[in-house]
Amino acid sequence: MAVTHTIGRGAPVAADAVRARLQGKRADTRGVGFRILIIGALAISLVTLLILLVDVAVTGWPVLSTRLGDFVSGDLRTSPDEAGIFQGLRGTFWIGVFTVGLAFPIGIGAALYLEEYAPRNAFTRFIDINIRNLAGVPSIVFGILGFAIFVKSLALFPDWLGGGLFFGGRTTAAAGVTLAILVLPIVIITSAEAIRAVPDSIREAGFGVGATRWEVIRAHVLPYAAPGILTGTVLSLARALGEAAPLILVGAVTGRLGQQTGFFDVAQLQERFTAMPIVITTWAGRPQQGFEALTAAAIVIMLLVVLLANGTAIVLRNRFEKRR
Amino acid sequence: MANATVDRPPFSLDDLAGNPRRHRREQIVRIALQISATLAIVISALIVYSLVREAWTFISQVEWKTLWTKGWFPRRGIYDVKTLVVTTLMVTVISMAVAAPLGLGAAIYLSEYARPGVRKVLKPALEVLAGIPSVVLGFFAFTFISPELVQRFFTGATQSNMLAAGIGVGILLIPLVASISEDALRSVPDSLREASYGMGARKVTTSLKVVLPAAVSGLVAALIIAVSRAIGETMVVFIAGGRSGGALFSTDALEPGLTMTAAMASVASGTDQVKGAGLTFQSLFFVGMLLFLVTMTLNVVADRYVRRVRQKY
Numbered sequence: 001m002a003v004t005h006t007i008g009r010g011a012p013v014a015a016d017a018v019r020a021r022l023q024g025k026r027a028d029t030r031g032v033g034f035r036i037l038i039i040g041a042l043a044i045s046l047v048t049l050l051i052l053l054v055d056v057a058v059t060g061w062p063v064l065s066t067r068l069g070d071f072v073s074g075d076l077r078t079s080p081d082e083a084g085i086f087q088g089l090r091g092t093f094w095i096g097v098f099t100v101g102l103a104f105p106i107g108i109g110a111a112l113y114l115e116e117y118a119p120r121n122a123f124t125r126f127i128d129i130n131i132r133n134l135a136g137v138p139s140i141v142f143g144i145l146g147f148a149i150f151v152k153s154l155a156l157f158p159d160w161l162g163g164g165l166f167f168g169g170r171t172t173a174a175a176g177v178t179l180a181i182l183v184l185p186i187v188i189i190t191s192a193e194a195i196r197a198v199p200d201s202i203r204e205a206g207f208g209v210g211a212t213r214w215e216v217i218r219a220h221v222l223p224y225a226a227p228g229i230l231t232g233t234v235l236s237l238a239r240a241l242g243e244a245a246p247l248i249l250v251g252a253v254t255g256r257l258g259q260q261t262g263f264f265d266v267a268q269l270q271e272r273f274t275a276m277p278i279v280i281t282t283w284a285g286r287p288q289q290g291f292e293a294l295t296a297a298a299i300v301i302m303l304l305v306v307l308l309a310n311g312t313a314i315v316l317r318n319r320f321e322k323r324r
Numbered sequence: 325m326a327n328a329t330v331d332r333p334p335f336s337l338d339d340l341a342g343n344p345r346r347h348r349r350e351q352i353v354r355i356a357l358q359i360s361a362t363l364a365i366v367i368s369a370l371i372v373y374s375l376v377r378e379a380w381t382f383i384s385q386v387e388w389k390t391l392w393t394k395g396w397f398p399r400r401g402i403y404d405v406k407t408l409v410v411t412t413l414m415v416t417v418i419s420m421a422v423a424a425p426l427g428l429g430a431a432i433y434l435s436e437y438a439r440p441g442v443r444k445v446l447k448p449a450l451e452v453l454a455g456i457p458s459v460v461l462g463f464f465a466f467t468f469i470s471p472e473l474v475q476r477f478f479t480g481a482t483q484s485n486m487l488a489a490g491i492g493v494g495i496l497l498i499p500l501v502a503s504i505s506e507d508a509l510r511s512v513p514d515s516l517r518e519a520s521y522g523m524g525a526r527k528v529t530t531s532l533k534v535v536l537p538a539a540v541s542g543l544v545a546a547l548i549i550a551v552s553r554a555i556g557e558t559m560v561v562f563i564a565g566g567r568s569g570g571a572l573f574s575t576d577a578l579e580p581g582l583t584m585t586a587a588m589a590s591v592a593s594g595t596d597q598v599k600g601a602g603l604t605f606q607s608l609f610f611v612g613m614l615l616f617l618v619t620m621t622l623n624v625v626a627d628r629y630v631r632r633v634r635q636k637y
Contacts, residue, residue: 030526031526031527031528034531037429038432038433038437040429041425041426041427041428041429041430042429042430042434042446042450044426045426045427045450045453045495045498045499046446046450046453048453048495049453051468052456052460052461052495055464055467055468056460059467105360106360106363109356109360109361110357110360110361110363110364113354113358113360113361114361117357117358126365127362127365130364131364132623132627133368133620133623134368134371136549136619136622136623137371137556137616137619138556138585138616139558140556140558140588140615141371141375141556141612141615143592144371144374144588144609144612145367145370145371145374147374148373148374181367184364184367185364188361212349212350213350213354214349214353235455241457242456242458242460243457244459244559245458245558245589248592249589249592249608251592254593277559280459280463281462281563284459284462284467284563285563285567292467296463302457303456307452310451310452310455314451318448
């Protein structure tokens with residue numbers, strides 16, 4: 001309508017009006033507002049992350065800067081000037097060993113079976129649904145599993161069946177197996193995704209020269225899928241190291257941990273345990289002066305480990321994606 | 325050529341049968357891998373078994389009137405489940421009020437607006453947030469969010485309060501919501517966006533009226549999964565919510581409280597042994613079973629929505 005009006009007043013004006021209409025010179029307030037809104041959403045999330053990291057680092061700095069050595073090698077104590085995280089680090093190390101030693105091979109094996117061997121039938125679908133459901137089960141429920149099976153039930157078995165030897169009690173081994181089971185579904189799902197991404201032509205080439213299925217998998221499928229599998233496994237390792245809820249149920253020690261075994265001593269497996277997330281949980285609840293800095297310092301050390309693992313995984317995945 | 329010997333064929337049936345050792349290895353590997361996969365079923369069965377066995381003891385022995393009173397004090401034989409359920413719902417609502425807008429906003433920005441170079445930097449940053457263990461967020465909620473935000477704006481709030489705990493859980497959920505939503509938005513084919521631009525629609529209109537509705541199943545799935553995680557989250561609510569052994573029924577978010585998960589953690593950690601009056605120990609399993617049923621239902625529903633996205637595009 002506006003255009004027909006201006007035509008009478010002369011051609012140049014009409015051309016300007018048409019151009020303005022076509023280029024949409026009206027201020028796009030909704031567009032700008034929306035852009036600000038969503039950038040704001042992301043900014044708030046990332047700023048929160050930054051505040052968290054800075055807050056923890058600043059609060060923990062007094063401990064980290066004055067007595068880092070003592071702090072890392074000291075035992076759990078009730079006095080904030082003497083307390084250290086050695087026992088927590090040891091527990092977390094052994095939990096990592098169980099995750100790497102149990103969850104990784106079993107998880108990758110299960111993923112290989114589901115992707116390479118399993119027939120498409122009801123049973124395979126059942127396994128698949130099971131795994132996806134397990135991945136969504138709250139971690140504290142895995143703690144119940146660990147408590148009922150590895151702490152209680154297996155303790156009733158005679159030694160030769162595993163009771164008393166590794167499990168049967170609130171031991172490092174029980175905690176390690178529980179957390180390995182917790183991350184198993186994640187390992188399976190991420191590994192299966194990586195294996196699914198291997199092009200069929202690679203398999204067909206292997207079969208074409210007479211290789212058996214396992215030979216094809218070992219020599220071609222696994223190496224090709226390795227970066228993807230590694231990403232998933234490293235992420236799940238980080239998850240296992242940061243998890244506290246199941247350990248509370250399995251019976252992590254929150255007070256003093258009496259016995260003293262070395263960091264790499266296998267005897268630790270049958271002993272009671274604590275771990276970094278448990279140390280942090282316990283200390284965060286202590287009202288005494290000095291424990292807040294201590295907790296923050298412990299968090300800094302744990303975050304270094306966990307974020308390093310996560311960072312490695314992210315870098316690996318980015319390089320992997322580039323290769324495609 | 326013609327007088328080449330025909331009495332000895334170049335290979336026999338035995339040669340075709342292959343190397344028996346190779347066959348055997350193939351069988352063994354196959355069986356080992358199959359056992360690995362079947363373990364998932366065993367684990368599920370063990371979880372259900374350990375939950376149901378003790379939960380059944382609780383259900384069959386508990387006096388029903390102790391299940392509907394004025395608080396949750398398992399060590400004194402008072403098991404008012406609604407106290408836990410209402411507090412859990414409260415925390416879930418608060419955390420979703422934080423995570424849903426921030427997570428969705430971040431997802432729309434990353435998927436529709438961010439240039440590839442920007443996305444490449446910001447997405448890993450968000451993934452770092454996803455990697456922060458929940459105990460750390462619990463500590464952050466207790467020592468930072470509570471005094472610096474909640475107590476500043478709401479006088480009378482205690483340092484342990486469910487609002488701070490809920491915000492902490494919400495921060496934990498942002499990367500989860502963002503990542504699943506971004507996947508859903510990116511799976512919308514470009515042809516839809518191009519058609520919208522072709523009609524002269526602006527970027528906002530395209531994002532809100534075309535891409536968002538097309539990805540709605542995935543976005544719903546993201547929110548349901550986030551709700552399920554919020555209900556199952558333990559450490560943030562345990563550390564920031566007061567970690568008491570019991571709680572009176574309350575709908576005040578500015579006070580300490582017990583969610584289902586926090587109640588389980590405090591039963592297990594209050595003393596060295598899980599002991600107490602009568603059925604304290606079994607109540608842990610009863611609450612665990614409720615938690616398991618609720619989260620599993622939510623996960624199954626979410627899975628259905630995710631599948632719908634996959635079928636569509």
